[in-house]
Amino acid sequence: MISAFFIFNQKGEVLISRLYRTDLKRSIADVFRIQVVSNSDVRSPIITLGSTSFFHVRVNNLYVVAVTKCNANAALVFEYCYRFIAIAKSYFGKVDEESVKNNFVLIYELIDEINDFGYPQNSEIDTLKTYITTESVMSTNVAAEESSKITTQATGATSWRRNDVKYKKNEAFVDVVETVNLSMSAKGTVLRADVDGHILMRAYLSGTPECKFGLNDKLVIDKSEKGSLGDAVELDDCRFHQCVRLDEFDSSRTISFVPPDGEFELMTYRSTSNVKLPLRVIPTVTEIGTTSVSYVVTVKTNFNNKLSATNVVIRIPTPLNTTTVDCKAPNGKAKYVPAENVVVWKIPRIQGGQEVTLSGTAQLTSTTHRQAWARPPIDVDFQVLMFTSSGLIVRFLKVFEKSNYHSIKWVRYLTKASGSYQVRF
C-alpha cells in the first residue's frame, strides 16, 4: 500500500515527508520533483517510473503526493489524499504553504494517526479532534481513562460519535444544496443537465439519537420501469455518509442513522430528469469582419418571483486578440478582464421572472494568426435560495432518543452553479 507521503510546495521543496514502509528512500522525493514539479507537460495524475508510482493531487499550489511500490488501489490512494486535505482544512482553515509550514508538527501527528504501515486508519474528523488537538495533551491517570473512552469509540461500530454529547437545546439543521450542471448547445438545446445534490446536516443532538430521514424521492434503478410518480423526484443514484445503514436502505429504502456530532454530509444524490433550469441565458454573438465582435446576452430567471438569484456572475469569453470591450449593462457591473479573455458581468440580485440584457462590442487587433476563434462557452455562477432544481423536498426528519427529548429541525434549500453551468454560442 502507500509507501510514502509527501507535501511539496510549488518550487518542489519538501514540506512534509513521511515514509510508511521501508521499500523507499527519502530521496525518492527528488525523483518526483524532477519528473513532475519541474516538468511542464504532466498529463496524468499518476506517474509510474520503474515500479514506483507517484499519485499526486494539487491544492493551492501544493502537491499532495502518495508513493507506492505495488499494484496499489488507486481509488483508495486518491480518496486518502483528498481526505487528508479535508482533515487539514478542518484543523487549520486553509491548506497552503504557509499553513502547512506553521502546522507541520500537527500534520505529522495526523498522518501518523490516519495511516499505519501504509493502510489508512480512522479518518473521521470529529473523532480525530477528540484526541489530536492543537494543545499538548498530558498523559496522566485521568487522561488515561478519558483516552480509553475515546479509543473505544474510535474503533467502535459508531466510530463517528462520542456517546456523552449533551446539548441544552436539541437542534438539527438540514441543508439541501444542489449544484446544477448544464451544457447547452449554441442552438439552445440542452445537451446535458443534471443535478449533484448534497444534503448537509448539522446535528446538535444529545445522547445517541436514532434518526430517520425521508424525501419525496423515488430511486430509479431501471429507467424503463418508469411509472406514475406523482410529485416524487426521480433520483438516479444516491450515496450516504458511513453512518447510514446501507443494508437497511437496500432492503426497505429507509434512511436511518446515528448522526455524528456537528456538521457532516449525510447524503449525495444525482438527478437527471425534470431538471428545472433557474437561469436561461440567450447569447447572440456576431463576428463583424475581423475587427470586432458584437454581443447581446440576455439572462432570464425562471422561477417564482418571490425568490431571487443572488451573486450572479456571468463570464463571457472574448477572442484572444481583443483590445477593448465596450459594454452596457443596465443591471450589475460588467468589466473586461484581459488576463482571462472574458467579460465578467456581476449582478448582485435578479428577482424571479425578470430579464436582464447586456450589449457590447469587442474591438480586435489584426493578427497574422488565422485560426478561427474557439468560442469557449459562457459560464454562469449563481445561487438561488429556497429552490431546488430537482424539485426535491425533505418530507420528514425524525429523531428518537432514550430520554425522549424534543428537538427542533430546520431545513434550507439552495441551488447553485459554479463553473459547470455552461452555454455555448
Place this chain on the structure above:
Amino acid sequence: MSTFRGPPRKGENYELSADLNSEYQSKRKDAIKRVIANMTVQKDVSGLFPDVLKNMQTDDLEQKKLVYLYLMNYAKTQPELVILAVNTFVKDTDDPNPLVRALAIRTMGCLRAEKIIDYLCDPLQKCLRDENPYVRKTAALCVAKLYDLKPDLVIENGFLETLQEMIADSNPMVVANTVAALTDIHEAAVANGSSVEIFIVTNAVLNKLLIALNECSEWGRVAILNALSRYETSDERESEHICERVVPQFQHANASVVLAAVKVIMIHLRGVRSDNLVKQMIRKMAPPLVTLLSNPPEVQWVALRDINLLLQKRPDILSSEMRVFFCKYNDPLYVKVEKLDIMVRLAGENNVDALLSELKEYASEVDVDFVRRSIKAIGQTAIKIDEAAERCVNVLLDLINTRVSYVVQEAVVVMKDVFRKYPSTYEGVIPTLCANLDELDEPEAKASLIWIIGEYANKIDNADELLGIFVETFTEESYPVQLQTLTAVVKLYLRKPDSSQGLVQRVLNTATKDCDSPDVRDRAYIYWRLLSTDPGAAKSVVQAHRPTISLPRTTVSPALLEELISEISTLASIYHKPAETFVGRGRVGADSIPRKGTDLEEDQNTARKAIQTVAAGQQSENLLNFDDPTSDEQQPSGLAATQVLSATPAAANLLSGTSSNPLDDLVSIFGSTGLSNGVAPGQPQGGLGAGLGGLSFGAPISPAPPMTPSVLQAATPAPTQLTHQQPPPPQQAASEDLLGLF
C-alpha cells in the same frame, strides 16, 4: 514556527544539542520540533540521536510522538543507541493509557533495527490480546511490520495463528486491520516464492467478514472487500449470497469502497448462472458508476479507466448514459481523453447525432492533442456505425474546411480509414482532400493521402501529377511516406499503364538506388520483379481484395480482460496492463523469482513474449507484407494503423493461453497472410514463394524461425540472398536486366 525553517546557521546542530539538554521543558520541545523540521528537508541531524533520546521519557504525548518520529527515521543508522530506547518502549506498552500503548507498539514496529526486534515479541503478544480495541488494531498491523522485517519471528511466535483468531474479534475495526495485515503478509510471502497459503478465506472467515463489512470504517471495508474477492465459492448459492450482501456498498460515499464492491460483484457474478440476478446486479451497478463522475478529477479518471474495462466485458452496462460522459470545457485533459474513448464505445444509432455534434465542438478547442483525438473519434464512429458514416464524413469535411493545419491532417488520416471501411462510397470527397495537399507536413497524413490517391488512381484524373510531386521529393520523405508512394505509384501504373510508365520507372529507380532504408529498397525490388516477370500476378497481389476493417470491441485479450476485471481500481486496471509489467520486486527479485509458480505458465509467458515481439516486429518491419493489402489481414497495422494492438489472431490465441507452441502460431500467422494474397495456397510457407512467380523467395522465409531475433533479421539479409539465387550477375547488372524488360 515558520522560523524553524530559516536559513542554516553556523553550528545549528550544536545549538540544537544545547537546547535539547536545556533544563526548561518548553525549550527542549521547541528544539525537538526544529530537529524534525531539519529532518524533513533532508538535513542530517542523526548526530543529535543521544540528545533527542533523552527527551523520550515524558508525559507530554505530543513530545513523545515527535521523539518517536525522529527515532523511526534514524534507528537504522544508530542501532547501538536504539537499544537505550527499548526500555521506555516496553514500559510504555504497559501504560494505563491505551493511546500510549498503541503509540509504543506502532513505533516499535517501524524502528527496523535488528537489536530491538527481539524485545518486540513479548509486548506484541500482550498487545494483540489487549482489552482495548484501539491497541489490538494497531498490534495487528504491527505483525505485518514484523513479518516484513523478520518473517521467521512471526512464525515462531505463532503470531499468524493469533491473527487468524482475531478475524473473529468483536470489533469491526480490529477485524479490518487483521484482514489488511494478513493480506499484506500473504502477498509478501507469495512474492518471496513461498508455496504456503498464509491467508485462505474459508467459509467461516467469509461469514465473519460479511458481518464486519457493514460496521467498519470505509478503509476497512475496502480491505474486507478485497479479501472477499479472493474467496473461491463452492457453489452458485454462495456466489449469489456474496453478491447480495455486497450490493448495498454501492451507495457508499467513498469511491474506493464503490469500486471495491464492483470488483467483488464482477468476480462472483462469474459463478452466478441465474440470468435474472446477473441482469439485476448489472443494472444496480450503472448508477453508482455514473455517480463516480462527480468526484474530483483524479478519482474520476480512475473510475473512467475502470468503466472502460467494464464496458469491454459488458458493453450494455451504461448503454443509455452517454450524455454524462460529455466533456466539460474545464475537465483536465486526461479525463477528457478517457471520456472520448468511452463515448465511442457507447455510440449507437440512437445517440450518434448528439455524439457527432459534441465531437465537432471538441475539434475546435485549444488543446491540439485533444482535438486530434476528437477527430479520430469521429472516424471510429464512422467505422463503428454504418448508418452514420455519411454524417461523419460530412463533419470531417466541415473540419477540413477550417483549414487549421493539424485539424486537416488528422481528418485526412481518418478519411483514409473511412475509405478502407467503405470502399468506393465517398469518392466525392477526394477533390477536397487533394486540394489540401500543400497543407500536409506530417508523415502519417501524407502517407494516408498518398494511399487514397493510389487506391482511386483511376478515378482521379491528375493522379500522376499528384504522385509526381511526391516522387520528386522522394528521397527527402520519411520512410512510411516513401513506402506508400512506391505502392501508390505501382497501383497507378497497373490501373493506367499508358500514362504513368515513366513515373513508375523513376520511382523504382530512385527507391532501389538512392534510398537507404532496406525496407523501401526491398519493396521496390519486389515490385520491379513482379512487374517485369508477370504483370498479371502483380495485379493480383497489389490490387488484391482486402477484408474490411472494424472497430475492435476489446483492447486487451479476453484472458487479460478477466484478470484486469479482478483487479479493478488498482494500478493494473488503470494501465490496462498486468501488474507484473510495472511492479518489480527489487533488482535481484525481478528475474530470480519464478512468477506464478508452475513451469507451464512460465513457458506460456515466454512464448507469449516471443509472439508479442514478433507481432511488433511485423508491424514495424512489414516483414512479410509485400504490400499493405496483406497487412490488412491483421488489425489496422503498419501504415494504416489507427490503433496499435497486439492482434494477430494467432497472437491473441497464444495470449489467452490456448496454445503453447510458438512455432505453430508463427506458421499460422504466415499462412494466413499467404492466403489473403489470393494466391493458390499450397503449403503454408510455399504459398508465398509461389505467388511471387517462382523467385525462390521461399527459402529465406520457410525456416519460419522459432526465435524472435532471427525472424527480424530475415528482413535484412533477404536482398543479398535474392541476388545469390539469381544467376551470377551482380546487383547492378540484375537491375539493368530488368529495366530492359520494360
